[in-house]
Amino acid sequence: MPMTLPLDLQTQIDPDCQRILQHLPQIQSDLFDNENDASLLRKFLRRKDLQLTMKMYKRLCIMSHRRMRPVTRSSVALAANTFCDVRKGSEKEARATRELLQILSMPHVQALLYTHDRVAAGEFDPVVDQETYDIATDEKTLKIVHLVKSDEPLGVTIQMKEETGAIEIARIMHGGAAHRSGLIHVGDEIFEINGVHFRGKHPDEMAQTLSKISGPVTMKLGPAENNAAKFRASKTRVKALFSYNAEEDTVNPCAEAGLSFDRGDILHIISQSDALWWQAQKEGEKNARTGLIPSSILQERREMLRKANEEDEQNSRGSRAISPCRISPKIPRSKRVRKMMYQAILNGEFDHGEVPTYEEVELFTPDPNRPRPLVLVGATHVGRNELKRRLIASQPSHFTDIVPYTSRTRRPFEEEGKEYHFISRQEMESGIISQRYVEHGEYKGNLYGTRTETVMSAIQEGKMCILCPSVQAIKSLRTAEIKPYIIFIKPPVLEKLKETRHKQAASITLEDGDTRLCSNEDFENLIEASDKMEDRYGYLFDCTIVNQNLHLATNELLKVAHSVETDVTWIPASWIQ
Ligand SMILES: Nc1ncnc2c1ncn2[C@@H]1O[C@H](COP(=O)(O)OP(=O)(O)OP(=O)(O)O)[C@@H](O)[C@H]1O
Numbered sequence: 001m002p003m004t005l006p007l008d009l010q011t012q013i014d015p016d017c018q019r020i021l022q023h024l025p026q027i028q029s030d031l032f033d034n035e036n037d038a039s040l041l042r043k044f045l046r047r048k049d050l051q052l053t054m055k056m057y058k059r060l061c062i063m064s065h066r067r068m069r070p071v072t073r074s075s076v077a078l079a080a081n082t083f084c085d086v087r088k089g090s091e092k093e094a095r096a097t098r099e100l101l102q103i104l105s106m107p108h109v110q111a112l113l114y115t116h117d118r119v120a121a122g123e124f125d126p127v128v129d130q131e132t133y134d135i136a137t138d139e140k141t142l143k144i145v146h147l148v149k150s151d152e153p154l155g156v157t158i159q160m161k162e163e164t165g166a167i168e169i170a171r172i173m174h175g176g177a178a179h180r181s182g183l184i185h186v187g188d189e190i191f192e193i194n195g196v197h198f199r200g201k202h203p204d205e206m207a208q209t210l211s212k213i214s215g216p217v218t219m220k221l222g223p224a225e226n227n228a229a230k231f232r233a234s235k236t237r238v239k240a241l242f243s244y245n246a247e248e249d250t251v252n253p254c255a256e257a258g259l260s261f262d263r264g265d266i267l268h269i270i271s272q273s274d275a276l277w278w279q280a281q282k283e284g285e286k287n288a289r290t291g292l293i294p295s296s297i298l299q300e301r302r303e304m305l306r307k308a309n310e311e312d313e314q315n316s317r318g319s320r321a322i323s324p325c326r327i328s329p330k331i332p333r334s335k336r337v338r339k340m341m342y343q344a345i346l347n348g349e350f351d352h353g354e355v356p357t358y359e360e361v362e363l364f365t366p367d368p369n370r371p372r373p374l375v376l377v378g379a380t381h382v383g384r385n386e387l388k389r390r391l392i393a394s395q396p397s398h399f400t401d402i403v404p405y406t407s408r409t410r411r412p413f414e415e416e417g418k419e420y421h422f423i424s425r426q427e428m429e430s431g432i433i434s435q436r437y438v439e440h441g442e443y444k445g446n447l448y449g450t451r452t453e454t455v456m457s458a459i460q461e462g463k464m465c466i467l468c469p470s471v472q473a474i475k476s477l478r479t480a481e482i483k484p485y486i487i488f489i490k491p492p493v494l495e496k497l498k499e500t501r502h503k504q505a506a507s508i509t510l511e512d513g514d515t516r517l518c519s520n521e522d523f524e525n526l527i528e529a530s531d532k533m534e535d536r537y538g539y540l541f542d543c544t545i546v547n548q549n550l551h552l553a554t555n556e557l558l559k560v561a562h563s564v565e566t567d568v569t570w571i572p573a574s575w576i577q
Pocket of ligand 1: 378384385387501553
């Protein structure tokens with residue numbers, strides 16, 4: 001029967017505490033060096049929560065010595081009889097009768113009564129089937145594991161040992177039923193589960209059997225020879241640089257065990273003991289489930305293979321013959337011939353080469369005296385400069401523009417130091433060689449670049465720089481020194497793009513300084529270029545703002561800027577270490 005322990009909130013000092021308090025002056029000189037210790041103990045003994053704890057403790061001590069006997073073991077039958085009697089004998093229309101009948105027929109009330117009867121009968125331990133203990137004599141060591149689990153999966157994957165044909169535990173999913181039991185280990189051979197023999201069966205068939213098991217599970221296992229290596233979750237967190245759908249992945253060794261995620265999700269890598277399939281949880285999710293995700297090596301291989309296949313398809317569709325010089329179909333041709341325009345920056349051990357996989361991240365608390373620069377990237381004419389102007393105008397003392405350098409000759413309508421700092425090609429080249437530029441590139445025969453010192457001095461002044469470089473430059477900008485926050489400015493859908501830009505009489509500045517209104521073709525090109533950019537560089541973006549309504553987009557940008565300055569965020573681990 002349920003018991004209520006009344007907690008008297010008008011707390012009186014517990015008699016035992018009172019006794020210590022009374023003797024405190026006598027023992028004080030023997031026990032304490034100074035008066036502070038004694039007064040601390042005095043305060044502690046008088047604390048309200050200590051009094052309540054003492055009270056509870058004493059009540060529990062009394063209760064634990066009392067033999068509790070259930071009032072009835074058949075509350076289900078009692079309720080059923082009551083139900084029939086009430087329905088037969090009472091006025092059916094009476095409100096109280098209807099309510100009682102309703103309560104008695106509620107499934108959870110019935111479940112509660114049923115549970116009460118089981119507990120009253122002492123049936124709270126799982127019943128282990130006696131047959132389970134029929135142990136074959138040729139099995140040298142056998143462990144019998146009995147688990148009572150809910151509808152969750154068992155949390156193991158299996159594999160067949162080629163030499164012996166034995167089916168054994170390949171992986172244990174962290175936090176799953178098997179892992180929580182602490183009784184099952186990688187390498188344990190499975191003889192039997194719930195009476196189903198595993199020896200000599202195909203692993204796929206047995207995986208199906210495993211996935212259907214619910215409720216109590218009894219396993220007969222041959223212990224692994226070395227299970228000393230205890231499972232300890234790693235502390236590594238990574239940002240996913242690609243999206244993964246486990247349900248569509250035919251290669252995943254156990255589809256139900258797969259963990260789907262979106263690009264940008266932060267994942268807690270629990271185990272990397274398997275080179276191809278890691279175990280991970282989604283960071284920040286309550287009761288996060290551990291699942292299998294492709295390792296960075298596997299993802300790289302698959303992506304390269306996919307690109308190579310795509311290229312093969314394109315080649316076979318077009319008239320161009322496949323080059324006889326091609327040796328390995330696994331390495332995409334574009335990868336071999338592509339020139340690196342910018343110096344590659346180390347982005348942590350999880351970002352291997354050209355295929356974006358995972359980037360190791362760590363939590364970062366922003367320093368209010370050194371704001372991280374905001375980098376606006378997007379397709380030409382999407383409105384980055386307009387947004388930058390508006391952002392700076394909203395708080396000119398806080399946000400600042402960074403004027404880039406160029407070797408291009410100044411146009412009549414341009415001012416030195418406003419759009420660009422105009423310098424000679426020679427001067428610019430020597431600056432690039434001596435690594436004075438955080439990013440640089442060449443466009444139509446002219447060099448353009450941003451000097452590191454300009455960015456750094458703005459950061460040191462406590463100003464938040466707003467940069468609008470070319471998208472290729474963001475890889476070079478991503479350094480521990482600068483810690484940029486990259487915002488992708490995306491156009492709205494074509495219809496809205498035309499509508500908003502026509503309303504604003506949006507224009508394009510031509511090379512001679514003249515302007516012309518944006519055409520429909522410009523809008524179509526803009527959307528196409530933006531989609532391509534997102535597809536190729538999306539993994540480097542920290543957030544996306546759709547520039548439909550200028551006012552709303554500026555406000556969103558302001559909010560992002562504020563959160564970058566105040567919120568604890570995940571940044572590449574290599575920027576911290
Ligand atoms: N949300 C918007 N609604 C209407 N007009 C806009 C919007 N955003 C930008 N514009 C207009 O679109 C034109 C192009 O904007 P802007 O020059 O800022 O583009 P940009 O991305 O900086 O281009 P570029 O990279 O070529 O310098 C400008 O006339 C600007 O006022």
